Amino acid sequence: MKLESLAHRFRIDKPSSFKLSDIDPCDTAGLDIDKDEAKAMLKESIERLTQLQEMLYAQDRWAVLGIFQAMDAAGKDGAIKHVMSGVNPQGCQVYSFKTPTSHELDHDFLWRTTIAMPERGRIGIFNRSYYEEVLVVRVHPDILAKEKLPKKLVGKDIWKERFEDIRAFERYQARNGTLIMKFFLHVSKEEQARRFLERIDDPSKNWKFSQDDLAERAYWDDYMRCYEEAIRETSRPEAPWFVVPADRKWFARLVVASAMVDGMESLALHYPEVDAATRAGLKDARAVLAPQVPEVGNTGNGKNGNGKNGHPKDRKD
Numbered sequence: 001m002k003l004e005s006l007a008h009r010f011r012i013d014k015p016s017s018f019k020l021s022d023i024d025p026c027d028t029a030g031l032d033i034d035k036d037e038a039k040a041m042l043k044e045s046i047e048r049l050t051q052l053q054e055m056l057y058a059q060d061r062w063a064v065l066g067i068f069q070a071m072d073a074a075g076k077d078g079a080i081k082h083v084m085s086g087v088n089p090q091g092c093q094v095y096s097f098k099t100p101t102s103h104e105l106d107h108d109f110l111w112r113t114t115i116a117m118p119e120r121g122r123i124g125i126f127n128r129s130y131y132e133e134v135l136v137v138r139v140h141p142d143i144l145a146k147e148k149l150p151k152k153l154v155g156k157d158i159w160k161e162r163f164e165d166i167r168a169f170e171r172y173q174a175r176n177g178t179l180i181m182k183f184f185l186h187v188s189k190e191e192q193a194r195r196f197l198e199r200i201d202d203p204s205k206n207w208k209f210s211q212d213d214l215a216e217r218a219y220w221d222d223y224m225r226c227y228e229e230a231i232r233e234t235s236r237p238e239a240p241w242f243v244v245p246a247d248r249k250w251f252a253r254l255v256v257a258s259a260m261v262d263g264m265e266s267l268a269l270h271y272p273e274v275d276a277a278t279r280a281g282l283k284d285a286r287a288v289l290a291p292q293v294p295e296v297g298n299t300g301n302g303k304n305g306n307g308k309n310g311h312p313k314d315r316k317d
């Protein structure tokens with residue numbers, strides 16, 4: 001199976017008719033991690049991502065943003081860790097957005113994430129994002145009440161307005177060279193309970209469990225309604241949502257990795273081209289340096305020497 005087709009299956013291209021119930025959290029597209037095919041696919045996509053990131057960095061034109069949203073224990077952290085495992089840390093920035101601070105609440109709702117947007121040449125990862133503003137804030141009206149917005153600006157259309165602002169923001173970012181891909185890791189309610197139990201039963205995982213997680217679970221249906229509407233209202237060609245089946249962690253990682261590869265391939269990245277003047281400068285620099293390196297200088301042919309001094313890599317120093 002081609003990696004591209006795997007990611008495409010879960011990309012929401014027809015948002016107006018999207019239903020969360022169309023995606024089965026258990027889906028593995030007929031793949032089995034115990035079979036070599038799935039393992040090879042994951043390895044291959046991570047290697048490809050590493051190559052693409054190098055070109056992204058060298059070219060220094062595009063930026064890439066991956067947004068991760070999910071219910072607790074859906075595997076956001078693990079997916080980010082695995083998918084980005086081969087990537088040069090210098091070219092990657094991960095931000096986790098928690099409950100806003102009072103300083104952050106003194107600004108508009110897109111402020112804290114805007115200043116964390118990836119620079120050109122970088123991959124940025126948002127572990128949660130401004131989407132919380134149409135999810136947790138919508139599920140809990142008291143959070144909205146504490147946002148210090150002028151009263152007359154908080155009307156019945158507030159969510160419609162926020163969707164509009166998010167779409168406009170993402171279109172603006174896309175027009176300025178940021179490739180945005182959004183991932184909803186879709187875990188089932190039953191699998192979440194299983195993972196919570198694991199966190200309770202395994203002492204090394206106790207730190208991952210919070211009573212708040214259990215409280216949020218009680219709002220499951222509200223969250224699902226909000227996620228569905230957010231995805232419908234904001235999945236657009238310039239910033240698509242991928243609804244990723246997440247009951248099988250390995251499968252979720254595979255879908256995320258292939259979507260990232262797909263997206264970055266679409267940028268037609270390449271190493272910066274060297275113009276004639278720079279090439280001439282490289283030649284001059286070579287002429288200065290080569291005599292200072294015995295195995296290169298001795299050959300006198302302008303190529304890496306591999307003659308009587310042995311291969312440079314064979315040296316012991």
Ligand code: ATP
Nearest residue numbers: 072073097098099100127128129132133136137143
């Ligand atoms: P995570 O749950 O993402 O793995 P965590 O467990 O380490 O992270 P939490 O304390 O759960 O940390 O932090 C995330 C919490 O912050 C979530 O409950 C999330 O809904 C909340 N949050 C994030 N952004 C906002 C926001 N803009 N407004 C209100 N709450 C928010």
Ligand code: MG
Nearest residue numbers: 072073210213
């Ligand atoms: Mg949490």
